[in-house]
Amino acid sequence: LAKTTQPISMDSYEGQEVNITCSHNNIATNDYITWYQQFPSQGPRFIIQGYKTKVTNEVASLFIPADRKSSTLSLPRVSLSDTAVYYCLVGGYSGAGSYQLTFGKGTKLSVIP
């Protein structure tokens, strides 16, 4: 399983765009990149997933360069409610309904008023 490296913590003011970069040098050809958000005492929640280039949904964008050795989660105009831990995962479907995804330490994002 590919190992991921991301900053331990980040601070941002409300209304700003936040970019969290994750390194995954050993990503395999079949691996997808998935980001989860976790609030204290809650289970992680899926944010976005991508394989290459750019993916955008209603809450975030995910930028993946051609070599796929890193990815950047972009949160537009963060609010206080975006204060959470963000996990970057690399892995994918391993057959028969199974997914091999490994959680790292995550990035603790603190949004300041």
Place this chain on the structure above:
Amino acid sequence: DSGVTQTPKHLITATGQRVTLRCSPRSGDLSVYWYQQSLDQGLQFLIQYYNGEERAKGNILERFSAQQFPDLHSELNLSSLELGDSALYFCASSARRQGANYGYTFGSGTRLTVV
């Protein structure tokens, strides 16, 4: 509501005791994963079951065991509990590949406190 149900939400027990945590996966999901999250720690993968069979094992202690039943719900059994076992225990389920949106769906967790 994620569709993954975990009970109980909170559990307080004494050292040396045994507890059982229960997880009902999303309807139709065949895989169940158990994770442990200690205070200020990341999510540690414990074990995975697929359609009743053990599929993968992570950092699960010998004092811990799990099983998945024919109705696909899963139980995580923790025995000879120690203070260090106090943690949040999460269950997640996954479905067969569904296009571009796949991965884990987590429950809200069981907070275990060993005193």
